[in-house]
Amino acid sequence: MSARRPEGPAAAETPEAVQWHEGMMLAPQHMQQEARRIEATLNYQLRAAAPFFWGVRALEIDAGALFAGCFRVVELDALTPDGLVVAHPRPGAASLELDLDALDQDLAARPATIHLGVAAHSARAAAPGALRRYLSVEGELVMDENLGENPVATPRLRPALTLHATASPMIGPGAAWVSLPIAQVAKVGGRLELLPYQPPALRATREQPIHAVARAVAEDLRGKATGVAERLRGAAAGLGVETREDDIALRAISAPLPRLEALLRDEAASPYQLHLALCDALGAAAAVDRRLAPPTAPTYLHHDALPGFQAMAGMILGAMARLRAAHRLLPFARDDDGGFVNAAGAGGGAEAVHLLMYAAPGDGAQRLAQWAAAACIASSDRMSEVRLSRVRGAARRLVDSVDALDIVAPEEGVLATVALDPRFVAPGAPLEVRHPEGGGQPGEPARIVLALPLDDAGDAGDAS
Secondary structure: OOOOOOOOOOOHHOOOOOOOOOOOOOOOHHHHHHHHHHHHHHHHHHHOOOOOOOOOEEEEEOHHHHHEEEEEEEEHHHHOOOOOOOEOOOOOOOOEEEEHHHHOOOOOOOOOEEEEEEEOOOOOOOOOOOOEEEEEEOOOEEEOOOOOOEEOOOOOOEOOOEEEEEEEOOOOOOOOOOEEEEEEOOOOOOOOEEEOOOOEOOOOOOOHHHHHHHHHHHHHHHHHHHEEEHHHHHOOOOOOOOHHHHHHHHHHHHHOOOHHHHHHHHOOOOHHHHHHHHHHHHHHHHHOOOOOOOOOOOOOOOOOOOOHHHHHHHHHHHHHHHOOOOOOEEEEEEEEOOEEEOOOOOOOOOOOOEEEEOOOOOOOHHHHHHHHOOEEEEEEEHHHHHHOOOOOOEEEEEEEEHHHOOOOOOOEEEEEEEEOOOOOOOOOOOOEEEEEOOOOOOOOOEEEEEEEEEEEEOOOOOOE
């Protein structure tokens, strides 16, 4: 039986244990070999348990320096593929930068990938002319932790960090270096720019492009699940027609959604865990699209994860777009005065719009209906005039359903059809709903959602 050798150092490359014994003559090499064995053993165990354990934790690049042809790292916190913890800046450290103008590569024709590098461990690293993995630096005075006295200067070994440019995230600077890609740069319109790129990372956090891609998928799934659930509930109340496709779609969409949303919200997942959550969503999308089998998910590439995330998101969103729906749900935002504002507005040419109002916990639909009857409804440019005139603005009536949009009133809420009277509502202007006495009034809704026909919804996002 044979097995493919995994990436990373083999067990045979881990130094054997030092045989400590009484009376032995200690030399620096004994301590060095013990430290080397501990590092190598930990690296081997980490790779066995979590192959993608390495990556960037924090990174800041000086965007202004690019105008001068210089790639400069302002802040860095990372773990290299061989388990070395690296940070920049350190006290007294030189600037970590690379002269892009000196590269042989034509950045206008092909982007360059910038790698952070440190010399690979070598038994001859201290020999004259060899690549130095560490720099010897003067350490701070260190007190005896037992006595709190007798400060001693302790020399330190600091990783010798360098930057390298290659043609691809998958191509490192060479076998002599342990490296990880951190950015891609190209010349666009004669200027150097950072390209959208996801470096290997320890955590998938909100500011990363893969988080934005996965977040868009989660928001779309949440909006679709809400719409399908409303259709099924309406069918159960005799206000619509239940379909087997709707039931299958809701079950499929609901399965991967809570985990995906939790991973995005907590920002504690690794990029690989987020990749697997999207794989689950891809399977759900295949069920919605009624394909015979789910499509094959792209291979996860820790060096360059963004293209795989984008490919999966495209397949998922494409399948969701084919899900039967007659409307899009656009949530209102709360402003500082306690009002509800929807920037999408009423759209042009419509005679009415429809608002789904959801009751706050413990209030119920009856109190919400009273609040809705008293509220002022108008476009933002006319709301002040409406409130000064002590009128309610656009006329509204509560309905059980709107067949044209295939929506029904929420179980704990109301569905209001609002007439678009030009005296109160300007086409395309943001739409506002607010109580004449301000926020916090009895029966105030927890949220309001605008339902528009698909062809009137523009590019606005789904409610989540």
